[in-house]
Amino acid sequence: MRPLIVFSDVTLDGFMTGPDNDLGFMVDDPQLAAEVTGELMAVADTMLWGRTSFTPSGAYWTAAEGELADWMNRTPKVVLSSDSDFDVSSWANSTLAAGDGVDHVRRLKDTTGGSLVVFGGAKTVRSLVAADLVDEYWIKLNPAIVGHGGSMFTDVTDPRSLTLRTARPYPSGTVALIYSARS
Template sequence: MNRPVFFYGAISLDGYLADANDQLDWLLTSDLNGVETFSEFDQQIDTLVMGRITYDWTLQATDNAPLYPNKEKFILTHQPKKVTPPKTHFVAQPVVDLITSLKAKSGKGIWIVGGGQIVTTLLAENLIDALWVQIVPVLLGSGKPLFPSGNYQQRFTVVDRTAMGELTELHLKRNV
């Protein structure tokens, strides 16, 4: 099967996914000027993988609205919830094992949502095929980096650049 694995997300100009307090206020006030690429991206995926912090933050930010109800969601955590929404799976297995098993099943693409440590772990194993990175023109000075230190050196090819209001999105594919 070999389903593709994608990262789609925004970072500050200095490379952070969130500030030091796991907040995204700096992102949520961004003006996209009516331009968006997510709907096209969304058609390519049917599965999401994210860490527990990202999952909890997203639920809080959306007032506990159903999170992507038509897609399978795998939440990496050692503290599973007792009640799980439909199509939501709390898993404690290593992310490389999870992604390897998901890639072997039929389906569309797999979206890695947030989580710099998850992203770099998968990059180190050559398991991310493409990146969509929106760059927000704000400097945070500290926070959670998209690319923490690690052993994942590789080269990507720029497929597209999109101006999204004040943001710039880079669409990159891993060189094989």
């Protein structure tokens, strides 16, 4: 079974996005990006995106350069959307999975290959967390408090214990955390 990784920036008060989906709290940390995304590129071979986060991310990465941009552009992307007419052709190697995203991810996990990584958005991540499909949380904890916004844990109804695998602080004030959801 393929592991599912959630890779997300989070504020100290636990939000993936600030009010009105604002991402201004994210701290740019080149050292963290190089180390953690390098580790992610070594294990993940398929990305999962929600429809709302797919478009701006695709516009950014198709114009970006460097090793991470190359990986983002060449790695297969699956866009989870209830809209069967959503066009994913603007970002290379993207396919649309219209309908029930949770069921589609369950089927993907049962295939062979490397890890699946979901980058966003908050609604997509929430649905996968609520369905207990996440195996690992790769969190970039940002030194910010936003008060309210989009949380990945809003729809969790049963408490879950996680196992801390790594915690690495960086000079920028960010902390890279990796938790296993499965013992």
